[in-house]
Amino acid sequence: MVKQGDSAGTSGSSATLQFSVDRGSPVPLYFQLAQQLEAAIEQGKLAPGSLLGNEIELAGRLGLSRPTVRQAIQSLVDKGLLVRRRGVGTQVVHSQVKRPLELSSLYDDLEAAGQQPATRVLHYAVEPATATVAAALGVPEGSDVLFVERLRLAHGEPMAHLRNHLPSGLLTLGSAELERTGLYRLLRGAGITLHSARQTVGARAATAEEAAQLAEPQGAPLLTMERTTFDDTGRAIEFGSHVYRASRYAFEFQLLVRP
């Protein structure tokens, strides 16, 4: 049982990197380690393809138990940043993994891209649920539903036409708030935990009205998305029916293969 066998000097390996955990912190130890590993990968201190070093040695070096170290590593494997091979070791993945697809918010996406997003609320009213909306939200037909219709702009140019239906009483949504930020940010801010969503992405030609609203020629191809979002308990939170200018917008995402 050798305690000290430092084969330091091999650049790109983890042996040369200094990780440390703070036991006084309320942040879980495995999470602290995971963050440091992720940062090292992102900054290139852990080269793609390099081995992480075995778990027992890493645990000993940090004063942690092996299960704790495994938990940290596993969380990064789940993110797609690391790959484990039995009998070989844990390696940093080569390719550029960014994010395994989130419940994307158009507003946030535009803002992140420096596109100066803006919103114009076209319609805002509580209405009885139609059959389609009632089915999507799992509420009785005719029950009260908040219907919001918005035009999303980037750099002053129309990008998308968004229609959302929300079960009445879930939250108090101001029309003014909807002009300032995205719906999902408002939902999260209201303490609603988004859990899953069912999405359908398709395409169709623009109607005359849509063409006018989006400044596209009539019959222009539009990207469509329908989405129902659920919370922890399985309640439907929101049903959206959106169209995007295909000339200006495309969905881009990374996905991981379930092992």
Place this chain on the structure above:
Amino acid sequence: MVKQGDSAGTSGSSATLQFSVDRGSPVPLYFQLAQQLEAAIEQGKLAPGSLLGNEIELAGRLGLSRPTVRQAIQSLVDKGLLVRRRGVGTQVVHSQVKRPLELSSLYDDLEAAGQQPATRVLHYAVEPATATVAAALGVPEGSDVLFVERLRLAHGEPMAHLRNHLPSGLLTLGSAELERTGLYRLLRGAGITLHSARQTVGARAATAEEAAQLAEPQGAPLLTMERTTFDDTGRAIEFGSHVYRASRYAFEFQLLVRP
């Protein structure tokens, strides 16, 4: 330390269900339990919203340790079938979670839907990589790349036009095999481990040629997808550039929110 405290009789709870593990099996214990829990949920034996019972008691009942039971439960939480709340318990999720988005194969999707998929190989040749393809695959421009162009049919009707580029030498793909099944199934069969993919989904109007191939009017809206697939080691395995008849096809998928 009570070994037997069966509070049986509460229907819908897990207390009435009989789980058991086989220690002689090569299948991991946590996986056996996860499968049984998943089956019980799928068959409705564990009602949506019902509590699973605490982990210690479940472990005792099965003769397993708590970490093993936790591992089983965690795998179902990751799948979105269960929700854990501290101080409350583990509940079966209400909504219908099907699959958190896979690297979908059009062929498999059509087959699963009973659509009698067929493939017509239009083009099959090794060609020098163009700049676009070289960038997507991470190979030198002008290097050998297998270029495959296919028309996908369902019930004899054209559905999509598929163009794929694969680095030469990765596998021996027969044109005949491509008529019989999907590309991804062939890749997996060749022992290639798919790991992640970067996708872009958009829309545009059909060109004259595409319209003719897909039996759509000229200028009809088409759904487009570009995808680069990577394996474990980060090598690009395949670059696809596809168009789908928007009148016949849409992408539908479920996704989970990263906690």
Place this chain on the structure above:
DNA sequence: CAGTGGTCTAGACCACTAG
């Protein structure tokens, strides 16, 4: 307050991969 999941430890044996 009692009960739940969240985290953590210090071991153990096994299956797989490589040289």
Place this chain on the structure above:
DNA sequence: TAGTGGTCTAGACCACTGT
């Protein structure tokens, strides 16, 4: 054969939730 990750155990203390 040596080294790796994969699995498993039997405890422990803590944080949070509800009553």
